[in-house]
Amino acid sequence: MATLSRLAKYAFPNRTSFARLQHPLQNSALVRRCSLLLVESNDSNARTMATSAQPLPKYQEFMSSATLIRDKAYIDGKWVGSADGETFDVINPATQEKIGVVADCGPEDTQRAIEAAFHAFQTWKKTTPKQRSAALRRWFELITKHTKELSMILTAENGKPLAEAEAEVASGASFFEWYSEMIRHVTGEVIEAPAKGRQLFAIKEPVGVCGLITPWNFPSSMLARKVSAAVAAGCTVVMKPAAETPLSALALAALAEEAGIPPGVVNIVAGKKASEIGKVLCESPLVAKISFTGSTHVGKLLMQQSALTMKRVSMELGGNAPFIVFDSADLKAAVEAAVFCKFRASGQTCICANRILVQEKIYDEFVQKMGEEIEKKLKVGNGFDQSSTQGPLINRKALDKVTAHVEDAVSNGGKIVRGGKGHKAGPQFFEPTLIRDVPEDALIMREETFGPVAPIVKFRTEEEAVKIANSTSVGLAGYFFSQDMAQIWRVAKKLEVGMVGANTAMISTVEAPFGGVKESGLGREGSHYGLVEYQNVKYICLGGL
Ligand SMILES: NC(=O)c1ccc[n+]([C@@H]2O[C@H](COP(=O)([O-])OP(=O)(O)OC[C@H]3O[C@@H](n4cnc5c(N)ncnc54)[C@H](O)[C@@H]3O)[C@@H](O)[C@H]2O)c1
Ligand SMILES: O=CCCC(=O)O
Numbered sequence: 198m199a200t201l202s203r204l205a206k207y208a209f210p211n212r213t214s215f216a217r218l219q220h221p222l223q224n225s226a227l228v229r230r231c232s233l234l235l236v237e238s239n240d241s242n243a244r245t246m247a248t249s250a251q252p253l254p255k256y257q258e259f260m261s262s263a264t265l266i267r268d269k270a271y272i273d274g275k276w277v278g279s280a281d282g283e284t285f286d287v288i289n290p291a292t293q294e295k296i297g298v299v300a301d302c303g304p305e306d307t308q309r310a311i312e313a314a315f316h317a318f319q320t321w322k323k324t325t326p327k328q329r330s331a332a333l334r335r336w337f338e339l340i341t342k343h344t345k346e347l348s349m350i351l352t353a354e355n356g357k358p359l360a361e362a363e364a365e366v367a368s369g370a371s372f373f374e375w376y377s378e379m380i381r382h383v384t385g386e387v388i389e390a391p392a393k394g395r396q397l398f399a400i401k402e403p404v405g406v407c408g409l410i411t412p413w414n415f416p417s418s419m420l421a422r423k424v425s426a427a428v429a430a431g432c433t434v435v436m437k438p439a440a441e442t443p444l445s446a447l448a449l450a451a452l453a454e455e456a457g458i459p460p461g462v463v464n465i466v467a468g469k470k471a472s473e474i475g476k477v478l479c480e481s482p483l484v485a486k487i488s489f490t491g492s493t494h495v496g497k498l499l500m501q502q503s504a505l506t507m508k509r510v511s512m513e514l515g516g517n518a519p520f521i522v523f524d525s526a527d528l529k530a531a532v533e534a535a536v537f538c539k540f541r542a543s544g545q546t547c548i549c550a551n552r553i554l555v556q557e558k559i560y561d562e563f564v565q566k567m568g569e570e571i572e573k574k575l576k577v578g579n580g581f582d583q584s585s586t587q588g589p590l591i592n593r594k595a596l597d598k599v600t601a602h603v604e605d606a607v608s609n610g611g612k613i614v615r616g617g618k619g620h621k622a623g624p625q626f627f628e629p630t631l632i633r634d635v636p637e638d639a640l641i642m643r644e645e646t647f648g649p650v651a652p653i654v655k656f657r658t659e660e661e662a663v664k665i666a667n668s669t670s671v672g673l674a675g676y677f678f679s680q681d682m683a684q685i686w687r688v689a690k691k692l693e694v695g696m697v698g699a700n701t702a703m704i705s706t707v708e709a710p711f712g713g714v715k716e717s718g719l720g721r722e723g724s725h726y727g728l729v730e731y732q733n734v735k736y737i738c739l740g741g742l
Contacts (some may be wrong), residue, residue, distance in 0.1 A: 209507040210292060231236060256289075256353050256581050260296055265346055265448035269300045270467065273313035275461025280305040285469045287444060290589045290625050300441050302466035307435065307477040310464040314406040314433040315483040317461025321430045322403050326380045329429055333377035333454040340370040340421075340449070347448055351417055352444045352580040356588035357542050359580055362376075362417075369421030369449075371707040372723065376429035379728055396739045401732040403431030404487030404509055408478035410499070412491045414545045414647075415590055416442035419490045419513075420449060422711070422722045424611045427488070428462060430731035435484070436465040437474050443467035471693045479503045486510065488730070490547075493671060493716045494703055511720035511730050513712060515546070515645045516673030519666035520550035520702075523659070523690070526678035530700065532566045535651070538702035540575055540629055543587050544649040545595070547591075548674035548696065548704065552642050553653045554662050560655045561571050564633045567651070568614045575629045577620045589625040590648055599648030602603070602641040606652055611635040616649070645671070659684060669709045673713035676702055695721075 248436050251377045262264065268284075269276040278284075279300040300306075321329075340347065348362035355362070358493035381729055397422040407427045416438055425435050438446035447463060447562055453463040468474055475495075478484055479502035489504050490513040520538060522531045538550040555563045578585035596619065603617055616630030633653035635641060642652060656662045666675060675694035679685050689697045695713040698704045705711065710721035717723035720730050 203384060207534050208662045211460075229557060253558070256296075256349060257294075259346075259349050260353060263346055263350060265343060265350065265451050266297065267447035267451050268446060269299060269452040270306055270310070271303050271447070271454070271463070271465045272306065273317075273464065274337055274454070277306075279303060279468070280309075284343065285440060287354055287442075289353055290441075290591050291581075291623060293624070297444055299447070299467050302468035302471070304473050304477045306466050306468075307474045307480070307651075309407075310435040310466050311406060311481050313461040313477070314435050314464050317459060318403075318406055318433040321428075321433050321459065321462050322405075326383060326429075329431065330377045330381050332456060332458055333373050333429055336425075336453055336458065337370055337373035337377060339452040339456055340373060342368065343355070343448075343452065344370070347417060347445065349581075350448055351442075351445045352588075355413060355416060356591070358585045358588055359563045361542060361588075363722040364581070365415055365418045368705065368707070369418035372418070372422040372425040372727075375707045375723070376425040376728060379725060380567050381430040383728070383732075390738075391735040394740060394742050396742060398737040398739065399734050400737065401430075402735050404731055404733050405432060406483055407432045407434045407486040407488055407731065408481075408484050409434050409436045410475060410478070410489045410491065411436070411438050411446065411488070413439035413441040414542060415545070417449065420446050422707075423490075423511075423726065424449070424463065424721070426727045427640075427731045428458070430728055432486070432731050434464065435469070435478060436463070437463070437478070438467055440467065440469045440471065462641050469503045474503055475499060476565065479508070480505055482506050484508065486731070488720075489513065496718060507606060508598070509730075511722070512718035513720075513722060514673075514716065514718040515671055516547045516713065516717055517551045517643075517645050517669045517671050518548055518660075518674045518676065518694070519676075519692070520553045521656075521662045521666060521677035522553070522555045522559065522563055523662075523677065523679040523681070523684065524556045525600075526559070526686070527567065527680060527700070528559060528563060529569050531678035532563065532570050534698075534702040535567055536570045536574060536679070538698075539651045540571070543590060543627070543648050544599075545591065549647075550651070550676060551645055551700070552665070553651055554656050554665055557655050557657050558661070560653075561652075564614060564631070564653055567653070568631050571615060571629050571631060577622050577626050577628065579622065587626075587629060587649060589623060590627060591625075593625065595647060598623055598687075599646060599650055602644070602646050602648070603630060603632065603650055604641075605640040606632050606635045608648075609636045609639045611639060611641075611652065637668075657690065663688060663691045667691075670705045670715055671713065671717040672715035673717035674698065674704060 214490040283301040351362040488511040493514040515578040577587040580588040614631040616628035620626035672694040675692040676698040710726040712721040
């Protein structure tokens, strides 16, 4: 408890007593911030002490008693089976057990959902910002109230440790709160005309029906950060979650219903026929926008399909984040951040460090300390086990990719410092792996690994590090550690990425614009930039004055 209080102090520096954190959001936020801080904490007992504060029921019992499990599509305010009656299984990646059976939607269901959304848009767009704000606030409060259940659903279908699932649910909730507040502050512009007798205005309008397609790695928060902004702006949506993790998204829809969001405003079709659902969404003339989070490969395909109807698109795509450690860095802070950044969600985040570049003077010491940190802080196991920090990979394909990256790195001269193979916890678990002396042209340096493998490369000069960092077609996040002020500003400007972490790896927050450059995508989510993605600007010229 002493350690937890210490962490709470860091998480809430302005609060004097942990006991005063009564509001559920504060507790969720505490769990989230503490779970992040745990990785940064020096105290090896901290994690156990923090998580053991929560009693954990067995997930099998929980799944049968959960109130937010839904197994159908939600279209026009009704829970309905798929048109062809087909279903698909949801599998726990930690145990390979079947944890749910969900309606397997296809083109016909998607078309119905689009029509419902289009119909609902005609009235939802006329609601006041105050009305939409209140609806989102109710949705936010329900998510917060159900954090525990939502987190357990998430861990059951995705495998991530429960503390990380709670952090994700809290992060998702924060977008509903944020946009419920922001929408009441939206304004237009009065522009002076160049000639007498006219007045010019610029106003904002919702873009229309939006297709929201999301991945399995953050099945709750990736959907939350889209739907909250869309609904706030006055849009209606058809959501398509990943087939690996439909339950978290369906649970959010169940809470939308409970929050009183009118029928047709929020629709959801889950299914294995991703390309068919995607095609209908992208090609429908009734859909005004596609917002996609996922791989660059699929993002490009969706943009091509959307071009036929000239849709607006937001694309949150893959990354290949460099993590650079300069000679002047605070080594301890850099090592802790590297382990956090690389191994969160078992390496399956789009902003995970994918390539670790370390300057020559501190190279050997960094490698040694990072190996020790991995040993000390990370524990592989089922996400429901209180002591686990590393869950499974999502499926066999992901494990095969990780294995191929390790084999390629080693066959090209990389040396394994620790890990390097599957873990005994189960067929989809992989040991947290550290490989040194990886050549620049190894597969792992060129592609996003999306797994718990940290390749380390030695560099000599700042110019060389920046060149390696930028030598990729994607540009989502980039990190570096340095204590040289001039270098900090220089390198932050030189990195070809959408997001920079300088002397920190904790960059995700609702207040900041999240998104990439190059082939990492288009548009931003979160912050005020995220709302604009769902608004059109209309110019009105009022004459005859
Ligand atoms: N930039 C970001 O904010 C961000 C966030 C999370 C994940 N990602 C990226 O997502 C990727 C991992 O997720 P993934 O493996 O689920 O990606 P993916 O592209 O395979 O799938 C993402 C979503 O698209 C759907 N999909 C797949 N093929 C489709 C098609 N032809 N038409 C329509 N929909 C289709 C999937 O069912 C899923 O819902 C990584 O590259 C990661 O970096 C990016
Ligand atoms: O993969 C996406 C990462 C999202 C986050 O950091 O909250």
